[in-house]
Every structure is written in structure tokens, then in C-alpha cells.
Amino acid sequence: MSPLLFSLQEARNKFMNATREAVASKNTKQLLTAFSQVAGSENEKKLTLDQVFRGVLEEEIINQASCDNCLAIISLAINGVTEGICTATTPFVLLGDVLDCLPLDHCDRIFTFVEKNVGTWKANTFYSAGKNYLLRMCNDLLRRLSKSQNTVFCGRIQLFLARLFPLSEKSGLNLQSQFNLENVTVFNVNESESTLGQKQVEDRDDGMEIEEGEMGDDEVPNNSSSIPIDYNLYRKFWSLQDFFRNPVQCYDKSSWKTFLKFSEEVLAVFKSYKLDDTQASRKKIEELKSGGEHVYFAKFLTSEKLMDLQLSDSNFRRHILLQYLILFQYLKGQVKFKSSNYVLLDEQSLWIEDTTKNVHQLLRETPPDGEKFSKMVEHILNTEENWNSWKNEGCPSFVKERQQDNKPQKVARKRPAPEDFLGKGSNKKLLMGNDELTRLWNLCPDNIEACKLESREFMPTLEQFFEEAIEQADPENMVENEYKVVNNSNYGWRALRLLARRSPHFFQPTNQQFRSLPEYLENMVIKLAKELPTPKLHKLKIRPPSEEIKTGEDEDEDDEDNESLLKENNESPEVQQQNPVSGELIEALANKLGEHWKTLAPYLEIKDSDMKVIESDSEDVKMRAKLLLIAWQDREGARATTENLISALNQAHLNELAEILASDAENCTQI
Template sequence: MAVSDIEPARVMTLRLQELLQRAAKVKKSTSVDPPLQISELTGENELLLGNTVEDKDMHKSIIERAARNIFYDILAVTPIHHPSFVQIWNLLDILQYCGDRDQCYPGLVLLLVEELLDSQSIGGCRTVFDFLESRREVLIATNSKNKDLVILRSCNELLRRLSRAEDAVFCGRVYIFLFQSFPLGDKSSVNLRGEFHVENVTTFEDFPRTSDQVEDRMDVESDRKDEVINEAEGAKSDEDALKSSSTPDPTAQQDLKTLDIDTLYPIFWSLQHAFSNPIRLFDEEYFGQFKKGLEATLAKFKEVPKVIQATSPEGKRGLKRKLDDGYDEFASTFNPKYLTSRDLFKLELSDLEFQRHILVQSLILLDFLLSLTEKLKKKVVAQKALQFNFTLGDQDAEWASGIKNSIANYLQEGLDGKFYYRMVDTVLSRDKNWVRWKLENCQPIIRDRVSIKDILGAKIGAQKAYGSKKTRSKSMGLDFKFLSDNETASSIEKLKNPDRYIIPQAESFARDVTGIDLDLEMATTEEEKENLGDAKASKTWRALRISSRDKLSLFDRVEDSKSLESLFQPETVDEATGEESALTAADSRDAIPQEHDRPEGNKRPEQRSQVMETAAE
């Protein structure tokens, strides 16, 4: 450092120390929250850190040097949970305020936070992350482009230190902070090359069991003998037990297909190789082994009894080490890394959480395979890095769809099975959209804001379209003067004709249908037949509509338009059986009574009055 730079740096250090002393009086709390009120430290027009030199870049460098000196001095002697550590939070708030106003480097506060995370344990990192979460909106409000790289680097480094088994909730907080800090369509967290996590290697015992295998078989045989004795004691008689054992059981035949635990052990754990690197399935021989292994695993899951892990009354699991006060560890987020010991394999197979973990991995891999069918590959034009030469055949696609449905049905079993599968299916469905967005080279998904001019124009247009309208002189642009002309006055009288508004008889439409049938037999052209068919359908529908008022119970006689006249056939009483019967369709036309053949009960009122007068005379 030059001699000329020593005095400005010393002045800036004293200035920052003075501001920290004022901050201690303004902020009485010793915790991360609430943030420091910077407006109470200085006046309205006063610069917080002043101007020590004329060169602006040199002034920012001096502020950074002074801030780091104070930061390291406090950090070296003060633990993070000590009340005096509040000076670090106040210093970061001051630097954040100055960075937004271009008095220092905008990313200086995040650089100091990154070093603070590196210097703390996992418990201390939780406290530092409380600071980041409470100031997130302020940190990314201005000059966010200069801070993105620091945020991404510090969060990724923190995730490498955390254990996904013991710090699952903390990992979730870090991911949520990243999602909220970066735009939705940002490419920083996208795996553009489609690289798989091949470093996640699962090691297991690939050698067969020798000495313990005999003892396990002896234990299994003794357990089976005990089960047979218990069944015999509960049976009514020995003969009934023999009869029941002699009958074939379809479930027993299905159990014979499942592999024993020792045989399934290497097959089961070898599935993890395909989960970490799905490209291996492009080999036909390896794909055949994977299919057999997945089918055997699902069959074994269905066979073994289910064991649900119990939780404490508070809904928390008992952890080996006590966590800090105020740290909440939910039972549903406890995600241990499963061990591959052969001795624990039998217990793991019965664990419902373990089964769901494996089956969800299978669903993810099956969705990847189904996206490589010939039909789906034509729909999406992927970038070169994500284009695979492999195409899933029709037979393999049918198998993948079938095993996927079987897994889905199995996950829905149990008390909370429906809810669990709906959650998994929702996540996988949304993940398909992200995969397609990545295949299409991450096109922009954020639209520009609508301008105020367009918004006002849309409002005015909506008001004009749905506002109150005055009565127009002409209705719909039609001129009705022709109704008042003397020549057309008779047309108004025609509208008063009773035939225009009196409902006709249904029998008239039935007779019209009969006439149309005769015309259809004589029709020669296709156009004439089509017109007559439309007229027949119209007449038939009108006849049925009118008849539905008083003859709805007779509609079961109507099979098609040819038997329409059966609705108007008079009902007769069979003297032998005493039941009502209708005339046949052949006699339907002759059975319709004419006016002079009607009996007295069926004659019109005027005809009935004439008959009564004649009888009175």
C-alpha cells in the first residue's frame, strides 16, 4: 500500500467504526432481525461514507479495504451466537445501503457473507442464512446482475457441505432462496448438456452368502412350521385342514414367481446403476436385465408385509444429536441415505418409505424412456446435446407403460396412498414441462409488461362495447315500411289466420309421413331422395312431439317412422284374457274411425248434441 493510501483508509475505518457505534444505539436487538434503520444514522443530504478521494473507483476500493479490516477483527474474537456479533449484521446493512447508492461495490456485502459462511459451522450457517432470507428482497432489488454469480457460488458451496440425510430442511431453504433470487427462466441452474449424476455410485456386496445362509433357511423353515401348527389348531378338524390345503391357491402360484431375498439382493441394488446413468439402458442386453430386475422388485414389494415408521407424539423423529433451539426438523423431510448391507436388506424391503423411494426413482426413469419413442421425438425438436440416437421400440414402450401403471396402482394403496401418489404425479407432470422447455433450448418464458397505453385502450374499448346504448331509429337496420303499404295490408291479415298459430293434429303429420314413403318409392334421383328424407324426419319429429302430451305411454310401440301410425290405433279388450290389445299395423289405416263411423262417446260435441236431440224427439 502506498503512503498516500494509508490516511484515507484510516479515515474510512474510523468512519465505519463511528457508524457502528451509532447503530448500537439505534438497534437495541442483538439478533439478525429487525434490519438496521439506516435513515436514523445520518441526515437526509449527508453521504453515509463521505468522499475521501476524488477518484470514484479508488474511493470504493478504500471502503472495501476498511470494511474487510473491521469485518475480520470482529469475526476473529466474537462467536456468532454472542450478543456483540450484531456488529457484523449492522456492518452488512450499512454496506448494502451504500452499495445500492453506488457508494461502494454492490456485491461487497455478498462477498463478505460468502466468507462468513466459509468460517462457520453448520449451526452458524443457519444463522447466516437467516440474514440472507430476511434481506433477500433488498439484496436483489438493484444491481442484481452483479450479485448473481456470488449468490450462486456461495449457495452451491453451502449445499456441498450439507448432508441431505441430516440437513434436508436446510437444503430445502437454500434451494428456495435460489429459486426466489433468480428469474423463472434463468439458465444458470439448467443442465443444458443433459449430463447425468454418474458420480453417485452405489456399492453393495456382490458375493454370495455362505455360513449365514444356512441359519437363515433354518429360521425360515421353523417359522413356516409354526404357522402350519397354528393353522391346524384353529381349524375345525384335520380333514377340513387337509381339504383346504389340497385346493390350489392362485396367490400361492404368484408367490412362487418372486425371488428370495438373497437372489434379489444384487439384482435390486444394480438398478441404481441405471437410475444414475439411464444411457446404459440403450444397450439391449442391459435393458432386458433391467426389466426383469424391476419386475422382480415390484413383485417382492407386493409380497412382503408393510412396516410404517412410527413418529413421536410431536410429529418429530428422534435424532441422534440434539439440534439447536428453534430449529424445526419435520418428520416428513427426514430423508436418510439407505444402507446397502445384506443384513439390513430384509428390513428395508418391508419399509414403506423405502419402497416409495425406489418406486419414485423408477417412475422418473420410465418417463425418460417413454420420451424416447418415435412419436414423441418427432414432436419436440431438441438441441444437439440432448438428442439421443436411441429410439424406444413399440414393445418396450408397451412394457414401460404397463409397469408404470402397476407402480402407480401400488403407490395408491394404503391410508395415505392416494394423497402420496397425487403429490408425486403432480411433481412429475410439472417436471415434464421443464424438460420440454430445456429441450427447446430454454426459450424466454417471461413476457414484457403491458404498456399503460394498451391498458387504457382496452378499458375504453370494453366500456364502449358493454356500455349503455341509446335506442336506434331502425331496428337492426331493417325497414318495416312495407307493412303499412295498402298493397301489402292484406299480408297482415294473413298473419291472423288461425292455421298459423293453432297446433295441428298429430294424425295429420302421420298421414304426411305415409305419403312421403310413397314418394320415396317413386323417387329417381339422389337429390330428390335426400329432400324427401329430410321432410320425413321433420314430420316424424313433429308428430312425436305433439303426441308426447297425451300418448307418451304408447311410445314403446314406435320402433321407427314406419310404425308411427301405431300411436293412433284404437285399443280393444280381449274377452278371453280381459286385457287391452291394439290392432295390428296392417289394419291401422282401416282402424282410424271416420266422422260417420265414430261411436257416441268418441264423436265431436256438436255431433253428440245432434244425437241427443234426435233421441229426445
């Protein structure tokens, strides 16, 4: 037998009757039974049931039935998705139909149902299929609502979207930090049409003259008439809204001057005319605390007649002061997509810091609960700073993935993209994580070129650095060796670095061995004195310290060969006076030293490892002493002199041996 063919009309009739029964009984059992009895593929039956749901909902809306029936149909659709008898998008399509057709009063109840089922919408079965439907539905509903009269409803929709979508959803982050430039505040810009300053006198029994703007309801505070209001204050006050709308104007010099002037005058008015917790304001506070009607938040009313009332209203004043804090946070903050040209000057930063403190003080002085309100605002702005930092880092996920098998896994380091630390635009700005470091680093577009400027040249010339050393090397100046600058270790270290950068002699090979850095520098000073072009240096008659004063003919011979000068310089009387230690002297001293060889070893700079080798080579203390002296002699070479050995004995408190060795170093048998 061939399978039964699907009949659309038959399926619609069965599903229609089953749906009406299910709505009445609030049970999906009839729908499941009808779905199983209808012939055809599952896809055909699902699409048919989707149409039936919309048809039944349409009848309920046309008959102006209660919202309960509409919600019952939507609940059936949700259960149908769970049971697998209709598509996952059906509940969202039904919600969109209801909210599009019902008035706003009924939409409030429908949206309450949407809020309560946010957990259902976030389930895997519904989220991917319905997130775009819900977003479109909420945006359509927001367009129907008034931002001034339906403030609470609008806020509920925004909170629902925040709960529905994950925190990293790009569509709700404003990653490029764009401003709503369409939010323009319109006010009277024609002074000739202004009514401020014109007195309208009315005849009253008490003969009082009342200025326009003073007449108000019984809610007007007593000090409202004390605020002097003219057209200039009115114009400057409302002109500030353009800076709050588009903060980047503050980076322009002329616009900043305008903003600075207007702000100082407006804040001076707030500071001079503080609000008191009067009887009228207390009455308004009690009404709000009693849980009355929703507060009406209007777009700014810029009528000149309301200016004195607005300045005397605590909510209005808090609104303006909070706008200042938000603006200052943007100007000081590090925003990833902010242009590299948007940098505050030092004087601007100082003014913003001082004004921020004044604004917080005004908030604390504004009733009711000024101190509490100021702390709350400060906490919210600190949270906003963390939010901005998270966006600047590329919105990393807050979800940490679990490691499998409890084994630490190596996380591959992601190479940072250039846009993570570079600004946008032609002049890319390097973000250093701190405002001051960022300003200093970006002073010059090309830091390599900035380092090549003449002002960055701190290395002295050879003439400047060695001038004092050349003068001291002249025998006619009779400067003793211990006072020469070449003997200063700091001077020698800087001299070597300078010679390596500016003198070719530093790299010339030579067979001459220098025993100390001062000797090498003395030789270099002699060479430089002959080559430097400064006339003052040519007048100096440089001779090696050990050389006797010669005639002019002999001086010419010295200029021929510089290596001969080095050789003569090394054969100074000081070097010749040092006597090398002979083998006989080592033998005699080892016999006398004996068991004290360990006492002398540290002062001869013998390592512990070498001492262990000496102990392992022989058990005789005299032989160990001899091996110690031989090891010292091999290491020091030409510096293994009698004078150095006497110095080591004195440091080891072996004074008797030192005196005998010093009295007659040549006659070793006396030891």
C-alpha cells in the same frame, strides 16, 4: 490553491472509527459525514471504505462476536451501496468471508439473512454485480454440508438459487440432459461373502431360533420377517440402482432384458408383501406430525442385515417406486438431446405403460396417506413434462414485452434453427411432436430413397389396367356400350392419369375432336391393343363399333391409318340420329313459348346475368324467348340438337311443346 491529496492512512483511520460508531448506532450518518470530509476522488474513497468494512468484519470474527454484529456490518455495506459510498460487490464479499469462517451452526443464521434479502439482491443495483458471488457462495456452502444430515439446509440453498435467478438461466437447466454418473451405489457383489441365508441361533428362554435380519428395534413392523430374502433378491434389488443412475442402458437389448427380469421380481415382492398401518408405523407417523427433529435422509445403506427392515419401511419403498416413475418418464419422453438410436420398441412401451399403473397402485396402497401421496407424485411428474417440453422448445422467455403506443407491432417470424427440430449425432432424427409419428417418420434414414423402393410402386401397367376394356372393345364379345368400363367416370379419371404417366399417345397432337371421354378412351383402347406385347391381347380383333365385319384384307387397311378409325368411330348411327335445331324451328318455338321463356331458361343452363341482358335488350316476350334459344344454341354448338331441346322442355313441365316438337321436328309450321 491546489486540491488536497488523498491520504490512505488518514482515510482508513477516519473510516474505521466511523464504521465502528455506525455499527453501534446502526446508522450510516457517521459514514456519510466521514466520506464527505476525506479528501480525494470518489473511487479512491470507495475502495478504502471497502477495505475498512472487511477489516472491521475480520475483527468481529476473530473476537467470536455474535452473528448480529456481522449482519449489522453487512447491512451497513448494503446501505453504503445505496448511498453511493462503496462498490456494489462489497456486501457479497463480506457474506462470503463470514460463511467461509463461521461454523455451520452460525452459517444457518447468516443464510436466513441472505434469504430474507432476496428482493434486494435481485434489484438492478446489486444483481449484475453480485449474482456470480452468490452462486459461488452457495456452491461452497453446499460442498461443506452433508447431503444426508443437512438435507433441509441444502434444500433451502437450492430454493434460494431458484428464487434469485430467472427461470431461463441456462446454468440451472441441464439443457443437454446429462446424468450424475458418479452417484454409484456400492453393495456386496460377491455371493461367497454374503451372510444371507445363514442362521445364527441364539439361546433364549423360549427356545426360538432367530434368523439374522429379524432382530431389530421396537419400530420394526410385525410382517418384516415374513419377506423371504436371499442373496439373489439382494443382488437384483441393488443392481436396479445402476439403471436408475444411467437410464440409457435400457435402450440396449441385453441390458433391457436384465432390467425387465430384476424389476418384475422386485415389484412382485412389493406386491406380495404389502405394508400395514401397524402400531409401530403409526408411532413414527405421530412423531413426524408432532414437528420433531428433521428427518435424516441417508444415502442408501446396502448392508445385507438391513434388507428386511428396508423392504418393510414405507419411506424406503416410496423412494424406490418413485425412481421407477422418473425412469419411465425419461424413456417415454421426447428429449431434445436424446440420441436418435434411443427408441423404444412396441413391446417395451406396452410393458412400461402396464408397470406404471402397477407402481401407482403400489403407491396408493403404501401407508400413510397413500392415495394423497400418489396424486401428488402424479401432479409433479405432469409438471415435469411441461418443463421438458419448454426445454425442448429452446427455453423461450415467459416475459411478454409491452407494445408501445398501444399499436400492434408486426413480430418478425424467426426462422427455426435445424437443431430445434433435428436430433444430434450422425443420424439426425426428425422430431414430429408425437412418439409414434417420430418412429414412423424415422424408419428409413433417407425418405426419398424409401419412396423409390419397389414395394412402394402401386401404379398398374397399361396391360393390367386396360385388359378388361380391350376385351369389351372386341365386337365378337358383343358387349353393349352401356356396360363397358370406359363409360364409368371413375374408371375414365384413373385411365387418364395412367395414360399421362405411361403412354406417349396421351401427348400426341391430333385434329380429331372428341365429344366425350368414353369416345376418347375407345380410341386409345384400339391403339393400345395393337401395341401391347401380351399375346392374349394380340388375339383380339378390335374394330370400331360402327364398322361392319370386313375380310382380312380390309383389316390390314385399318391398321394403316389410325385417324381414319377415329373418323369412322365418330360417324356412328347414334350421332347421326341427333338433329340440329334450325333457325325456322327456333322462330316457331319462340312464338309459342312466349312468356314461358323464364321457365325454360334454368333447364337450358342459362345464367342469371345472361337473362338480365335478354330482358334489357327487348320488352317483347316472344323476342326474349328467341334470344334465349339463340344464346343456348351459340353456347352448345353441335350439341344444340332437337333431342336435347325436347329433354329440357319436359324437365320444365312444358310437355305440350315437347310433344309437338317431337312429333314432327322437320315441319316447324305445325307448332
